[in-house]
Amino acid sequence: MNGEAGAGDPAPRHLPGHIAAALARAGEAADSAGQPWAGRDLTGDGNPLHRFDADDGAPDARVESALAALASRGTEEAVHEALATARVFVPVVASLAEGGIGPHGFAEDKEADMALVTLSAPDGRKALPVFTSVGRLEAWHREARPVAVYAARAALSAVSEGAELLVLDPGAETTFVLRRPAVWALAQQRPWTPSYRDETLVPLVADAIEGTPAVRSARLEPGKGVVSRDAGGRILNGGGPGPELRIVLELAPGLPAEAVRGIVTELNNRLAGSKRFAEAVDSIEISLRTGGD
Known part of the structure; x- marks a missing residue:
């Protein structure tokens, strides 16, 4: 999967209002793999998930270092480990919902919903793009809105959407694909061995x-x-x-x-x-x- 594939015509996945709806499974007793949510801690330093008031939109330093090391002696496990505590950005786009006829017989304006962007991998599987920085997301899709989440929450979103892959920074200098077992381990906050x-x-x-x-x-x-x-x-x-x-x-x-x-x-x-x-x-x-x- 390369940058050109991500820069094509991404298919939006419609959500009821906000990306949080894509994460609705987190409120259920178990995830899509049947693993219970009980006992997991997805918070960080007192911050509620996907709230990053002082975030400057820059890449996480540990993730950047792990990705750079792949050109020498770095490993996929090191990237996964760095992502376990990292913030990433999920792209959402505005999508007009269908309008209708109001109670007085007049056509009502269409309402804007937010749509989660997904991609198709070369083998046809669904993939969720995530970005290490606002700049990389905007370079890939200028109209997409960056929503900050912990990478573990992005993995939960991928599982709930039926996406088997996470594509980190499509279209950037380095694009990294997390395959299904790595995505599931990240969602469940477990270590992963390829x-x-x-x-x-x-x-x-x-x-x-x-x-x-x-x-x-x-x-x-x-x-x-x-x-x-x-x-x-x-x-x-x-x-x-x-x-x-x-x-x-x-x-x-x-x-x-x-x-x-x-x-x-x-x-x-x-x-x-x-x-x-x-x-x-x-x-x-x-x-x-x-x-x-």
């Missing part, structure tokens, strides 16, 4: 290939969709929309194509049946290798 570094997934994959003698081994590594590029073309160690996890299978030599397809299909079916794997992994790619005798 699937390609999650050692708890290794035995799940081992169980999935058990009983398939044609598969000699399997290993996990970052998928080709993890890395991204900044506007200048530099490769960044994260922030891509996916696929995020590559499963490398070493197969016995001489297998016919039909047998290989059957192995891949069976592996996908077994992994899809694992709740833990489904929660931890946003998207996968399978790479096949043929080992010697």
